[in-house]
Amino acid sequence: MTDRALIAIVKGGLGNQLFIYAAARAMALRTGRQLYLDAVRGYLADDYGRSFRLNRFPIEAELMPEQWRVASTLRHPRAKLVRALNKYLPEAWRFYVAERGDTRPGALWNHGRNVKRVTLMGYWQDEAYFLDYAELLRRELGPPMPDAPEVRARGERFAGTESVFLHVRRCRYSPLLDAGYYQKAVDLACAELNKPVFMIFGDDIEWVVNNIDFRGAGYERQDYDESDELADLWLMTRCRHAIIANSSFSWWAAWLGGAAGSGRHVWAPGQSGLALKCAKSWEAVDAQPE
Numbered sequence: 001m002t003d004r005a006l007i008a009i010v011k012g013g014l015g016n017q018l019f020i021y022a023a024a025r026a027m028a029l030r031t032g033r034q035l036y037l038d039a040v041r042g043y044l045a046d047d048y049g050r051s052f053r054l055n056r057f058p059i060e061a062e063l064m065p066e067q068w069r070v071a072s073t074l075r076h077p078r079a080k081l082v083r084a085l086n087k088y089l090p091e092a093w094r095f096y097v098a099e100r101g102d103t104r105p106g107a108l109w110n111h112g113r114n115v116k117r118v119t120l121m122g123y124w125q126d127e128a129y130f131l132d133y134a135e136l137l138r139r140e141l142g143p144p145m146p147d148a149p150e151v152r153a154r155g156e157r158f159a160g161t162e163s164v165f166l167h168v169r170r171c172r173y174s175p176l177l178d179a180g181y182y183q184k185a186v187d188l189a190c191a192e193l194n195k196p197v198f199m200i201f202g203d204d205i206e207w208v209v210n211n212i213d214f215r216g217a218g219y220e221r222q223d224y225d226e227s228d229e230l231a232d233l234w235l236m237t238r239c240r241h242a243i244i245a246n247s248s249f250s251w252w253a254a255w256l257g258g259a260a261g262s263g264r265h266v267w268a269p270g271q272s273g274l275a276l277k278c279a280k281s282w283e284a285v286d287a288q289p290e
Helices: 014-031 075-088 131-140 149-159 180-194 205-211 229-239 248-256
Strands: 005-009 034-038 094-097 117-121 161-166 198-200 220-222 241-243 266-268 283-285
Touching: 005 075, 005 149, 005 229, 014 034, 014 117, 014 229, 014 283, 075 283, 117 161, 117 205, 149 161, 161 180, 161 205, 161 248, 180 241, 180 266, 180 283, 198 205, 198 229, 205 220, 229 248, 241 248, 248 266
Parallel strands: 005 034, 005 117, 094 117, 161 198, 161 241, 198 220, 241 266, 266 283
Antiparallel strands: none
């Protein structure tokens, strides 16, 4: 154990957990710190019943020692006092860094230079925080291969065809992307690819089938299993191309599938309605979040 440490508070669904780890891992590498994850406080009052899932990945981090915990919950008065105090400290002396709307990726590394332990609190949904370590992170955050042979076989089939995953999020989700975004992305895929086959993932596949014209191209419904999101993530990374939702989950499925370019296409909403940033090499498509 080392006191020269960076602590990342993990919260949210799997996609957000991947963003949190990626930004923190990159900062730890840049600043020569040991990375620790607080995997507890972010899930004590999670309204969606989500849980810590990064333990399923070959990550390079340890769980935060309990003796370092300054407050039992994120809403504890002591935790609020720490956040408030750090707003008035010079960057080099901040030991608690909460993400703000004006946080700039290039400036994050300057925080806490003069302190032993720094805690990060935020989602950091921009690849600019970690793009310099893309190759390393694609290894550490590659989803585990499913145990089921039929799922593995499906993934190998996806990898061997002109497959395009199309992901939707519509249940208990806001804002929603309109059908126009998906239709534009499908039309671009049909124009640029030779005989694409669309693999539809998400929580409302019937909405896609009823609202999107695939212009005669093939498509397949992928069973939605809310209890096994890691299998979906692995399958999506096996597709050669991607049409993502305004969702951190499909963002990571596209990003972990490999860098765009050299024949690989990723279409993403130009306006997501969220803080989620489109990756640099992706093709932004006009969208009107509802």
